[in-house]
Amino acid sequence: xxxxxxxxxxxxxxxxxxxxxxxxxxxxxxxxxxxxxxxxxxxxxxxxxxxxxxxxxxxxxxxxxxxxxxxxxxxxxxxxxxxxxxxxxxxxxxxxxxxxxxxxxxxxxxxxxxxxxxxxxxxxxxxxxxxxxxxxxxxxxxxxxxxxxxxxxxxxxxxxxxxxxxxxxxxxxxxxxxxxxxxxxxxxxxxxxxxxxxxxxxxxxxxxxxxxxxxxxxxxxxxxxxxxxxxxxxxxxxxxxxxxxxxxxxxxxxxxxxxxxxxxxxxxxxxxxxxxxxxxxxxxxxxxxxxxxxxxxxxxxxxxxxxxxxxxxxxxxxxxxxxxxxxxxxxxxxxxxxxxxxxxxxxxxxxxxxxxxxxxxxxxxxxxxx
Numbered sequence: 001x002x003x004x005x006x007x008x009x010x011x012x013x014x015x016x017x018x019x020x021x022x023x024x025x026x027x028x029x030x031x032x033x034x035x036x037x038x039x040x041x042x043x044x045x046x047x048x049x050x051x052x053x054x055x056x057x058x059x060x061x062x063x064x065x066x067x068x069x070x071x072x073x074x075x076x077x078x079x080x081x082x083x084x085x086x087x088x089x090x091x092x093x094x095x096x097x098x099x100x101x102x103x104x105x106x107x108x109x110x111x112x113x114x115x116x117x118x119x120x121x122x123x124x125x126x127x128x129x130x131x132x133x134x135x136x137x138x139x140x141x142x143x144x145x146x147x148x149x150x151x152x153x154x155x156x157x158x159x160x161x162x163x164x165x166x167x168x169x170x171x172x173x174x175x176x177x178x179x180x181x182x183x184x185x186x187x188x189x190x191x192x193x194x195x196x197x198x199x200x201x202x203x204x205x206x207x208x209x210x211x212x213x214x215x216x217x218x219x220x221x222x223x224x225x226x227x228x229x230x231x232x233x234x235x236x237x238x239x240x241x242x243x244x245x246x247x248x249x250x251x252x253x254x255x256x257x258x259x260x261x262x263x264x265x266x267x268x269x270x271x272x273x274x275x276x277x278x279x280x281x282x283x284x285x286x287x288x289x290x291x292x293x294x295x296x297x298x299x300x301x302x303x304x305x306x307x308x309x310x311x312x313x314x315x316x317x318x319x320x321x322x323x324x325x326x327x328x329x330x331x332x333x334x335x336x337x338x339x340x341x342x343x344x345x346x347x348x349x350x351x352x353x354x355x356x357x358x359x360x361x362x363x364x365x366x367x368x369x370x
Contacts, residue, residue, distance in 0.1 A: 027347045029338040030327040032303050034225035036274045042267040049263035053255045061255035068258045071265045078205045083238040091219040091232030096122050100247040102186045103128030110155035116165050139167045143178035150182040161190040166329045166336045168299030170202045188215045193301035195223035212237040223275050224264045231261045278302050282339035288349050293365030303338045308364045315362050322351040
């Protein structure tokens with residue numbers, strides 16, 4: 001053990017940082033990014049918002065980000081105000097602040113894996129014990145399954161993801177209600193991919209009123225194609241939002257970040273057209289892979305989880321050899337694919353055609369019904 005390793009916190013020794021493989025290939029469909037660059041007209045609006053802040057960069061930003069929170073509340077609707085909203089550098093920082101405020105040493109957070117792999121890492125970083133309740137055999141969650149797990153482990157926080165990563169499935173309203181009724185602590189619904197849902201009403205935002213321990217987290221990284229700007233946010237009871245100020249770093253959101261995010265929000269309608277196209281390409285992937293005999297669950301996110309792979313690692317390599325990078329998330333017989341542009345989707349489907357033709361032994365193809 002090195003001198004530095006010996007000085008590291010014991011629970012961090014031997015751990016690896018979060019990260020997905022990034023390879024220089026023509027088609028990258030592995031990190032659930034928005035496949036479309038910011039449109040020129042949207043970029044011009046964002047630049048205008050940023051430009052207004054440039055001469056004032058000698059001053060610290062609004063540490064409470066009131067203007068941005070007001071715009072976020074208007075975008076979310078549901079009668080929310082700036083007092084119901086909090087923003088930070090990506091939804092990861094939002095989740096970290098929730099753990100800092102309501103978790104920590106001696107406290108636990110309950111998750112349902114496989115799900116977002118950062119949840120246990122964020123828990124470890126804040127000294128919060130992470131408990132994995134698992135999922136049912138088909139990776140879904142029922143109200144009874146979730147409620148039983150919460151009553152068994154009695155966590156201080158509960159993390160639920162809808163749509164879930166990597167399965168792409170959305171939670172039924174009854175699951176959220178059962179989780180809240182069973183929990184004594186904070187219930188967090190991670191809705192990073194909510195704008196891609198097939199049902200636009202499939203959100204927990206409408207259940208915030210009267211539920212002071214319920215939190216809905218969102219991001220601009222996906223639907224707004226703003227991953228490089230790092231802006232995440234939450235909606236919750238104003239008292240809960242106020243408590244997060246106890247753990248936020250001073251001036252944590254720069255003036256430039258706040259301005260850029262406000263510019264993007266001003267163009268929400270324009271960006272929705274690209275969300276609709278990504279949903280179309282996602283459904284195209286589902287339809288075509290099913291036609292090839294591969295089981296694929298309906299997805300409410302900008303990605304799909306494909307099964308029927310006897311050797312997922314070999315399929316991943318075969319697809320990569322054709323210039324298409326997808327994600328091995330460690331689930332036996334399954335790979336995750338991010339929805340891309342029309343051309344990227346075509347390249348992906350062609351790659352699967354070739355892999356099936358050349359190495360059918362890697363697949364467990366289902367017979368298609370006439």
